Amino acid sequence: MTGDPEPISAQARRALEQELADLRDERRLVAGTLRESSASAGDQADQADQLRRADQLGRLDRRIEDITERLREAASAGPAPTDVVGVGSTVTVRFPDGETETLRIGEVAEALDQTLVTADSPLGRALLGRRPGDTVRYDTPDGPATAVLVSIGEPTSS
Incomplete structure (x- = not known):
């Protein structure tokens, strides 16, 4: 944060x-x-x-x-940012296998939401402050991973 x-x-x-x-x-x-x-x-x-x-x-x-x-x-x-990723942002990311997911950057209070990525998780931290087109690197239990930030806001069709 x-x-x-x-x-x-x-x-x-x-x-x-x-x-x-x-x-x-x-x-x-x-x-x-x-x-x-x-x-x-x-x-x-x-x-x-x-x-x-x-x-x-x-x-x-x-x-x-x-x-x-x-x-x-x-x-x-105020409202969630639309030019860079922040807490409250909805983002679309593409993973190396080509899979695209729309996620929300949120807080633990929303833990029941399946599209939630908490701001203090490895992927959430990597996305904070980033802009569309940026590649983020983060750690997973299986090792380092990457994803491309496709968009901020509502899902895009790709």
Whole structure:
């Protein structure tokens, strides 16, 4: 990633917003159980349970903060670039065997999407900042590989 705020696709935004809502609901539940049980002093098992819930609350707070910041950055980044590959771009690449695929450069929040290549994957990192016609080199479990960036945007017919 470039260090500048990165755009986010509409699908990733929805997924992050849903995760944020779910985390806030879970946080309310956990915080409620902490308040209820803190009124009565208990044995060591109760104290251990309180510590576990306090730790869970801290993890939830950190994830809520991370998602909130990511959404804020995405809002200031604007739409995905169309002249160079960035997070949120749809790209068409051609592999050495002639196979052409249309992929989206996205984030983990979109992991169920079969056309997703995450920006921190080897192919995703290789594509970031590239322009149509560029050949990218990246590592795979089977060794080094290459692909040609055919286009940025909707699929082209070739």
